Amino acid sequence: MKTMSRLLAATMLVAGLAGAAHAKTFVYCSEGSPEGFDPAPYAAGTTFDASSKPVYSRLTEFERGTTNVVPGLAESWDISEDGTVYTFHLRKGVKFHTTEYFTPTRDFNADDVIFSFQRQNDKNDPWYSYAGGTWEYWTGMDMPNLVKSVEKVDDYTVKLTLTAANAPMLANLAMDFASILSKEYADKLAAEGKQPDLNQLPVGTGPFQFVAYEKDAVIRYQAFADYWGGKQKIDDLVFAITPDASVRLQKLKAGECQLMPYPNPADVEALQTDDSIQLMSQAGLNIGYLAYNTMMKPFDDVRVRKALNMAINKKAIIDAVFQGTGQEAKNPIPPTMWSYNDNVQDDPYDPEAAKKLLAEAGVKDLSMKVWAMPVSRPYNPNARRMAELIQADFANVGVKVEIVSYEWAEYLKRGQDKARDGALLQGWTGDNGDPDNFLAVLLGCSGVGGSNRANWCNEEFNNLVVKASKVSDVAERTKLYEDAQVIFKKEAPWATIAHSTTYVPMSKAVIDYKVDPLGSHRFDGVDIAE
Amino acid sequence: MFGFILRRLGLLIPTFIGVSLVAFFFIRLLPGDPVLLLAGERGISPERYAELMHRFGFDLPLWQQFITYFTDLVQGDFGTSISTKKPIFTEFFTLFPATLELSFCAVIFAVVLGVPAGVIAAVKRNSWFDHTAMATALVGYSMPIFWWALLLIIVFSGMLGWTPVSGRISLMFFFPKVTGFMLIDSLLSGKAGAFQSAVSHLILPTIVLGTIPLAVIARQTRSAMLEVLGEDYIRTAKAKGLSPFRVVAVHALRNALIPVITTIGLQIGVLMAGAILTETIFSWPGIGKWMVDSIFRRDYPAVQGGLVLIALIVMGVNLVVDMLYGLVNPKIRHQR
Numbered sequence: 115m116k117t118m119s120r121l122l123a124a125t126m127l128v129a130g131l132a133g134a135a136h137a138k139t140f141v142y143c144s145e146g147s148p149e150g151f152d153p154a155p156y157a158a159g160t161t162f163d164a165s166s167k168p169v170y171s172r173l174t175e176f177e178r179g180t181t182n183v184v185p186g187l188a189e190s191w192d193i194s195e196d197g198t199v200y201t202f203h204l205r206k207g208v209k210f211h212t213t214e215y216f217t218p219t220r221d222f223n224a225d226d227v228i229f230s231f232q233r234q235n236d237k238n239d240p241w242y243s244y245a246g247g248t249w250e251y252w253t254g255m256d257m258p259n260l261v262k263s264v265e266k267v268d269d270y271t272v273k274l275t276l277t278a279a280n281a282p283m284l285a286n287l288a289m290d291f292a293s294i295l296s297k298e299y300a301d302k303l304a305a306e307g308k309q310p311d312l313n314q315l316p317v318g319t320g321p322f323q324f325v326a327y328e329k330d331a332v333i334r335y336q337a338f339a340d341y342w343g344g345k346q347k348i349d350d351l352v353f354a355i356t357p358d359a360s361v362r363l364q365k366l367k368a369g370e371c372q373l374m375p376y377p378n379p380a381d382v383e384a385l386q387t388d389d390s391i392q393l394m395s396q397a398g399l400n401i402g403y404l405a406y407n408t409m410m411k412p413f414d415d416v417r418v419r420k421a422l423n424m425a426i427n428k429k430a431i432i433d434a435v436f437q438g439t440g441q442e443a444k445n446p447i448p449p450t451m452w453s454y455n456d457n458v459q460d461d462p463y464d465p466e467a468a469k470k471l472l473a474e475a476g477v478k479d480l481s482m483k484v485w486a487m488p489v490s491r492p493y494n495p496n497a498r499r500m501a502e503l504i505q506a507d508f509a510n511v512g513v514k515v516e517i518v519s520y521e522w523a524e525y526l527k528r529g530q531d532k533a534r535d536g537a538l539l540q541g542w543t544g545d546n547g548d549p550d551n552f553l554a555v556l557l558g559c560s561g562v563g564g565s566n567r568a569n570w571c572n573e574e575f576n577n578l579v580v581k582a583s584k585v586s587d588v589a590e591r592t593k594l595y596e597d598a599q600v601i602f603k604k605e606a607p608w609a610t611i612a613h614s615t616t617y618v619p620m621s622k623a624v625i626d627y628k629v630d631p632l633g634s635h636r637f638d639g640v641d642i643a644e
Numbered sequence: 645m646f647g648f649i650l651r652r653l654g655l656l657i658p659t660f661i662g663v664s665l666v667a668f669f670f671i672r673l674l675p676g677d678p679v680l681l682l683a684g685e686r687g688i689s690p691e692r693y694a695e696l697m698h699r700f701g702f703d704l705p706l707w708q709q710f711i712t713y714f715t716d717l718v719q720g721d722f723g724t725s726i727s728t729k730k731p732i733f734t735e736f737f738t739l740f741p742a743t744l745e746l747s748f749c750a751v752i753f754a755v756v757l758g759v760p761a762g763v764i765a766a767v768k769r770n771s772w773f774d775h776t777a778m779a780t781a782l783v784g785y786s787m788p789i790f791w792w793a794l795l796l797i798i799v800f801s802g803m804l805g806w807t808p809v810s811g812r813i814s815l816m817f818f819f820p821k822v823t824g825f826m827l828i829d830s831l832l833s834g835k836a837g838a839f840q841s842a843v844s845h846l847i848l849p850t851i852v853l854g855t856i857p858l859a860v861i862a863r864q865t866r867s868a869m870l871e872v873l874g875e876d877y878i879r880t881a882k883a884k885g886l887s888p889f890r891v892v893a894v895h896a897l898r899n900a901l902i903p904v905i906t907t908i909g910l911q912i913g914v915l916m917a918g919a920i921l922t923e924t925i926f927s928w929p930g931i932g933k934w935m936v937d938s939i940f941r942r943d944y945p946a947v948q949g950g951l952v953l954i955a956l957i958v959m960g961v962n963l964v965v966d967m968l969y970g971l972v973n974p975k976i977r978h979q980r
Contacts, residue, residue, distance in 0.1 A: 141815060147937075149727045157684060245729050247699050254686050313729060328821070329738050330929035331812060352815050356927040360794055364802050365809045523676020523942060530687050542685055555686070564687040 137349035140624075140642055142635065143362045143371035144353040147330045150245065151316040153290040154234055157250035159633055162290040164353060167636040168335050169211075170293035170318035171342070173202055173227065173272075174284050178639055179628030181399070181451070181547025183284045187222060187294055187319065187342075188272075197279030197586055198262075202227075204270040209340040210296045211323035215315050218298055222319055224266040229297035231264045241300065244309045251291035255545070279584040281591060285546035290634075294319065321638040322351050331355055347641035366391065366619060372642060373620035373627065375635055379437045379495055382617055391619050396629040397450045398616045399544035401443055401552065402493035403608040404484070404504065405567040406537045412477050413537070419606040421471035422537075423461040425511045426504055426609055435500045436614060443610035445599050447552045450631055451544070452588070453595035458603045460610075468511045481514035483536025485529065489522045492633065493541030493614055500539060500611070532563045537609075540567050543633055549595045553579045557602065570607035648970060652963055659959060660952075664717055667951035668710055671944050677702065678726050678942040700726060702944070717952065723945030727938070732949035736931060740953075741824030742812065743923070743930030747915045749846055750854035755908065758858045762865025762904075766873060767892055777862060784859035789918055793852045793925040800848060807847050810927040814841040849926040853918050857911040864907045868900035875899075902972055909965035912958055 148164035149156050156162070166172075175186035188202040208222035233241035234252040252258070260283070262275040276283065286292065299317045303309055316324050321343060322335035333353040337346040354371050356362045362374040363381060367390065377385060385393045406413040406422070413419060428442040444460035447453070472480070486501035487494065494500060498519065505515040518536065520528060529538050545551050555561060558579055559571035575598050582594035618629050625641040679688065679696045688696075697703045701712065716723065722732040761781075765774040801809040808814065812826045819833035827846070830838035872878065873896055881895045882888075919932035931950065938946035 139815075150729060155729070157682060243699070246726065248682060248696060250682060253692055254683070310729065326818070328929065329735070330933065331742075331927070332815060334818065354811060354815060354927070355929070356810055357933065358925050358927075361797060361810050361925055361927065364797050368801055368805070368809050370809055370811075370815075521675045523680045526684065526687070527676070527680050540685065561687075564689070565685070 136644075138347065138642055138644070139350040139352060140348040140373075140637060140640065141352045141354055141371040142637065143356045143365050143374040144333075144635075145355075145359075145362070145376055146357055147355055148327075148333070150313040151324065151327075152245060152295070152313040153293050154230075154252065155245040155248050155250065155313070157254070163635045164333055165316060166290035166293045167320075167634055168322035168351060168638075169316045169320045169324055170295070171208075171320050172288055172292050172294060173204075174288040176285075176288050176547065176630075176632060178636065179630065181285075181544075181631055183288050183547075186288065187227075191284075193586060197281070197584065198276045200274040200276070200283065201267070202272045202274065204272065205342060206270060208319050208342045209338075210299070210319055211317050211338055213315070213317060213323060213325075215311070216296075216299050216302065216317050218296060218317070220298060222294070222296075223269045224272050225269075225297045226294050227272045228264055228266055229300060230292070230294045231261075234291070235261060235264070240304065241309070241312075245313050249291070251289060251545070255286050255289070255291070257286070279586070281583055281586050282546060282548040282550045285548045285551075289546050321346050343638070346638060348637070351637055363619070366621065369621070372624050373618065373635075375618060377617055377619050379439050382437070382439050385617070385619050390622065392622050392624065394618045394620065394627065394629050395615050396631055397441065397448060398492055398614045398633065399448050399450060399547065399631045400493040400541060400613055400633075401446055401448060401610065402491075402500075402539070402541040402612045402614070403443070403446070403610050404537050404539055405608050406606075407532075407534050408568050408570045408607050409532055410535065412475065412480065415475050415477075416605055417471050417475040418477055418480075419609075420461060421468040421475065421477075421511070422508065422513070423606055423609045424464045424468040424471070425507050425513070426611070427463050427507050428611060429463070431500055431503050432612055434503060435494070435496050436612060439617065440612040440614040443613050444603070446557060446602055446608065446610060447549050447595075447599070448544070448613045451547065451549055451552070453549045453592040453599075455596040455599040457596075458599055460603075461606070465507075465510045472511060472513070479512070479514075481516065482508075483518050484508075484515050485525070485534075485536055485538040486517050486519045487522065487525055487539055488519050491541055492543055492616070493612070494539060495614070497539045529567055530564055532569050534569075538567050545632070547632060549591075550579065550583050553595060553598055553602075554583060557607065568607035570605070572601060572605055572607075575601045575605070649963075649967065652966055656959055656963070660956070663955040664714055664948075664952055665710075667948040667955070668713060670951070671939070671942065671947040672706070674939075674942065676942055678944060681942055700944075713948065722949035722953065725938070725946045726943045727941050727946070732946055733953075735934070735946065736950060736953050738824070739929055739931045739934050742826070742928060743919055743932060745825045745827065746846070746849055746853060746922070746928060746930060747912070747919060749850040750857065750915060750918075751908065751911070753850050753854035754857035754861050754911070758861030759865050759904065761862045763869055763892065763897060763900075765862070765866045766869030769870065774866075778866065781859040781862045784855045785863075787855055789852060789856075789921040790925065792855065793848070793922060796848050796852060797925075808841075808845050810845075810925070812842065812845050812928065813838065814845075817841060849922050849928055852925075853915060853922045856914060856918060857908075860911060860914075861904065861907060865900065865904050868903045869896060872896045872900045898972070902969065905965060905968055905972065909962055912961050916954065916958075 146160040148161040151165045153162050153166035172186045173188040174183050177184045187205050189205045190203045192201045204224060210218040233239045234249040260276055260280050262277050265273045267273050296317050300312055303311050321338060321341045323338045325334040325336055327333045335351040337349050339345050356365060359376055359378045363377060365371050366374050385391055406419050408414055432440050432442060445455060445458055484501045484504055487497040501517045505517060508515045542556055555565050557566055557570060559576045562569045562571050578594045578598040582591045585591055616629060620627060623643045625643055627640050630636060679693055724731055725735055761777050765777045768774055797809055800807045817835055817838045822829050822832050826842040830842040878896055881891045919930060920936055923930045923932040935950050
């Protein structure tokens with residue numbers, strides 16, 4: 115009995131000590147596994163949440179909870195008169211993470227910036243093909259054509275020369291692919307012949323440093339004491355990878371994690387009234403649309419497109435497909451984005467007027483195809499259901515619809531075909547918060563046969579958008595984009611359907627989490643109540 | 645016995661070639677390709693598309709791709725994943741212990757409950773136990789795994805709080821992997837409570853994955869026992885005055901087990917299929933979920949490498965089952 119009570123006392127002592135040295139651990143029930151820990155070769159948000167957001171910093175950063183671009187590793191910058199030369203003045207005294215596998219001997223400097231960009235841009239760089247050479251966003255954001263050179267002026271000054279003025283560049287540099295890696299670490303790995311480790315054991319200057327990854331199960335980070343932005347309030351950050359949304363919710367409720375992404379839309383209503391959970395939401399930076407092929411008859415006639423737009427009952431779609439967790443779209447950019455033109459009048463839901471307009475255009479007994487994606491996307495959780503509702507709406511105005519669908523990759527491929535037969539359900543989630551990323555990519559003339567699924571090339575619209583990308587004054591750019599939205603609505607290459615809402619359920623103990631309009635999940639600045 | 649094993653091994657060669665062929669062409673039959681999926685909604689320029697296809701070697705004629713793949717395969721090189729850029733072999737064997745551990749527990753669960761249930765149901769034929777057990781088995785066999793798993797989670801983890809919701813061990817425990825088997829590693833770690841935590845995490849996934857095999861084994865045992873119990877030698881055994889227990893356990897069960905062992909062997913394939921769903925729901929880091937993700941990404945090397953590795957393992961298991969079969973019934977090993 116005596117031994118027993120001693121044992122008990124000892125246990126209590128240990129428990130007490132553990133309590134005193136208690137580290138604040140934040141557990142995030144993430145939805146999937148990162149493909150790697152070097153963000154640049156990849157395009158998936160899941161990968162960015164686990165790599166660029168906690169581990170790395172960039173020259174410019176998005177302010178938490180907004181799309182505002184603020185200084186990051188670059189303290190300030192100058193832009194030349196013609197907008198083609200950016201001179202970045204780098205922050206001094208920034209430390210890289212010291213980990214079990216790497217101890218830095220110097221602070222962050224211009225060499226790291228050159229290394230991080232050059233490896234993606236220069237096919238002769240020894241690091242160009244280390245991760246398969248798939249620099250998804252570098253090529254996706256057209257950086258090879260935009261960037262003429264990246265040069266080191268001195269240890270703390272970098273000069274970026276562009277081929278032409280490009281206003282969204284500062285926002286591009288805040289994106290995940292532009293994360294700054296340590297050249298010293300890369301050199302060490304190259305010398306040891308361990309190049310793949312750059313993608314497995316990351317070293318950055320970000321708020322959290324990497325500790326361990328157990329594939330498909332758990333990722334562990336700890337707060338970086340020397341982070342240039344100050345040490346975080348939480349000590350340990352853990353990602354518990356939980357692919358199923360219902361299970362994530364159960365884990366959150368059971369206290370096995372503090373925050374989860376992507377709840378099932380069907381669960382949102384119950385979550386709103388659940389006292390044990392705080393539910394944050396934000397209008398997502400996305401658009402779900404129906405793109406007519408404006409190159410094909412009769413959709414080359416604006417009256418036909420307008421008429422069909424008037425036939426769609428968007429409210430019913432929001433209720434049925436988004437279960438109320440979305441809002442009707444009238445512009446091709448979401449309302450949270452700067453330059454959103456709220457003065458634009460949406461085409462009203464008016465089947466009678468639609469019928470009249472179709473008759474006026476001389477269209478009788480139209481039968482068409484509507485393409486429905488086979489997968490659920492943030493901007494359209496159930497394309498098949500949406501297509502069925504549109505089918506019924508169009509039937510009301512005498513238009514017969516056949517719904518077609520293909521496997522996802524095939525859908526993406528065939529959807530780009532200029533000779534595509536029918537209107538296509540598709541959507542977009544913003545990359546960098548810049549209107550150019552929607553208007554130029556999705557509706558510019560250069561995207562015809564590619565990301566411009568309506569194959570719509572309107573000279574007036576295109577000129578405005580191209581011009582806006584070249585001026586750096588935000589007020590002037592805003593005006594140009596607002597005008598472009600007016601033309602868009604008048605010409606109606608798409609039926610703009612919905613912007614979805616992002617919901618993030620979390621424990622009541624979570625303090626100061628901000629929902630990222632760009633759709634990522636970041637934990638810098640977050641705290642938990644004890 | 646040695647000759648028997650050699651003969652069985654010889655049969656594996658054509659099977660291996662066949663499996664490599666099927667694995668290679670199966671994933672390529674699916675529409676879409678990995679490069680298009682990488683590009684997503686953004687689309688990709690034809691030049692860049694051609695460049696990436698070339699980089700991965702997908703621009704070569706199919707037969708040439710197959711020869712490269714097969715030559716690498718016989719040299720033990722299973723290729724590199726397009727998505728993670730890591731060798732398939734490493735990826736696979738990082739995850740495989742988790743699947744093996746879960747499958748093993750599920751088989752034990754199914755056998756330990758299924759065989760006695762089948763035996764009792766046969767001996768007490770048409771009793772209430774027989775009817776209940778067989779009806780339950782039928783329900784278990786037709787249970788949708790996804791629904792069953794969520795139901796168990798909601799009741800036992802959510803409402804009662806008896807078991808953790810998902811994962812392999814509490815996040816509190818953090819120790820290096822030695823074997824990859826959590827039950828063993830948690831013991832090796834020497835941390836108090838680690839083993840208990842690993843066991844508690846195994847309970848629900850084991851039940852879910854073991855349910856269908858349990859139902860099959862119970863039904864199979866019952867019918868095999870019924871057949872054997874009607875044989876002359878059982879009547880002889882009874883006539884000799886042996887105790888009813890000895891008659892059933894030694895004389896009947898030993899003979900009834902032969903088809904049951906085959907069934908258990910065949911259940912390995914069922915387990916693999918069940919593992920995909922079970923692993924997804926319980927966030928179990930195994931190969932089932934990895935294979936599905938790879939198929940969705942059209943990660944050709946991962947899918948074909950993974951399929952070949954799974955096939956090799958299943959072939960190995962079947963070989964062992966055949967040998968056990970031979971041990972249980974000497975007639976079989978001398979027949980061929």
